[in-house]
Amino acid sequence: MTGSLRRALPTAPDGSLPARHRAMQHASHRWVEVAGADVLVVDPDAEQPELRDAMAGHGVHLTWVSSTTDALVAYGRTEPRTVVVAVGTPGLAPVDFVTAIRRHGAPYVIASGDSLTDPAAGVLLVAGACAWLPRPYAAADLWDVLATSPYATEGHGRVVVGPLELDAAAYRVAFAGRRLPDLPLKEFELLRALMLRCPDVVSDADLLAALWGTDAGTHGTRTIAMHVTRLRTRLGGVAAVRRVRGRGYALTVED
Template sequence: MGTRDGRRDARRQSVRAHLHRWVESSGAQLLVVDPSDDGGALAEAMAGRGVHVTWVGSTLDGLVEFGRTDPHAVVVSPGAPGIPAEEFVDVIRQHGSPYVIAGTRDGDDAGADGVGPLMLAGASAVAVRPYAPQHLWDLLTHAPRSLSEHARLEFGPIALDATAYSVRVDGQRIADLPLKEFELLRALLLAAPGVVTDDELRDALWGTDGKRPGGNTIAMHVTRLRARLGTAADVRRIRGRGYSLTVG
């Protein structure tokens, strides 16, 4: 049993590593400067949306990673150690036009120790910790640097645009998918024609925290997605492994 569990964990880690390599090399870049690391939960959730998250604990590390990753957007906590957060924002804005989001705890005021100085330094929005992936995604879609090139996925006749929330088959837009089916299709497209495990789909659709549904719920969404795609593609169930999107 232990050997089987070890192999399953290894496969799961391999799929996750594949997805993270994909978004790191071709996805949009989000830099988070905040000493309260969330253990990778945000990175897992954003990877399914084609956004690679680099999380550092200080503004000094933030400067290094800003130069290395050239991020589309930067989330910075007012309390991050190193140089003052507002000075950090001023410096990075001298070297580009990143979309800056001030990170704050619920209930923080906008005074000298809050987000006020960051807004004056050039932050354009505020996000409350713990950072919600959907909220950050909504903010990123309004950033000056378009996410459209990273939000588009194509495989065979299927083209998905996460920014426009659209799916086209053979160039024709189909009716908007419910959110879970849209995220399911995106997760399958990211790995196509490879296999995505049930656990990986749970991560993509429901995140890594809290109660997550079982295999029957995933199967229900897969069945509905199959019906919407018709003959353009098939979502194959590979017993003991997961699901794979195939065309032709």
């Protein structure tokens, strides 16, 4: 799990993550679902939570489906730039699936399986797969393949606006190279959401989704306003958050 959020966080004596850091990890998944690089994994085996967590630390969101039939739906819904396809996946033959998605775009296709000597692996590579990944998946192996793909994913865990830099994996905010005091989780999430759209206005609805995900309906604009007030104070003048009445909030970073 090199470079993952889990590696950057301290663990309890039993090896588990403290409650606050588990919340940070869940926040990481929400961020990448909204703004991260999306990788579609088409594999009949059960999803690997540790792989999902490690890639979230890199700003990469995994969508995992167990059949090529479901994968066609997921491909149309998420429009991923990278697709991992395991040989032997049920549904439409994997080679036909790869041929179909390449008719409707130019995704970076990665074939996967137990052995590269499997004849089915060669068929996928001929059909348009550009790389090979052994199963079961290791986060370091997947990251190495993604890092050399035409679609860079490295920057999704890190957001930079002028001299202001936010690193989601390290849970770090810096201004002109100087690390700022750690922000509480919700202010950190709020700042990242604003930086991702800077200098555009982020609507209240989008901020609610970024901060609370599926629980957004239990919170309102007053709660956002409270966190904005706190964030303004904690930023200490290095950046300003302005309210655009009826629309949302926008971030301005000092040069």
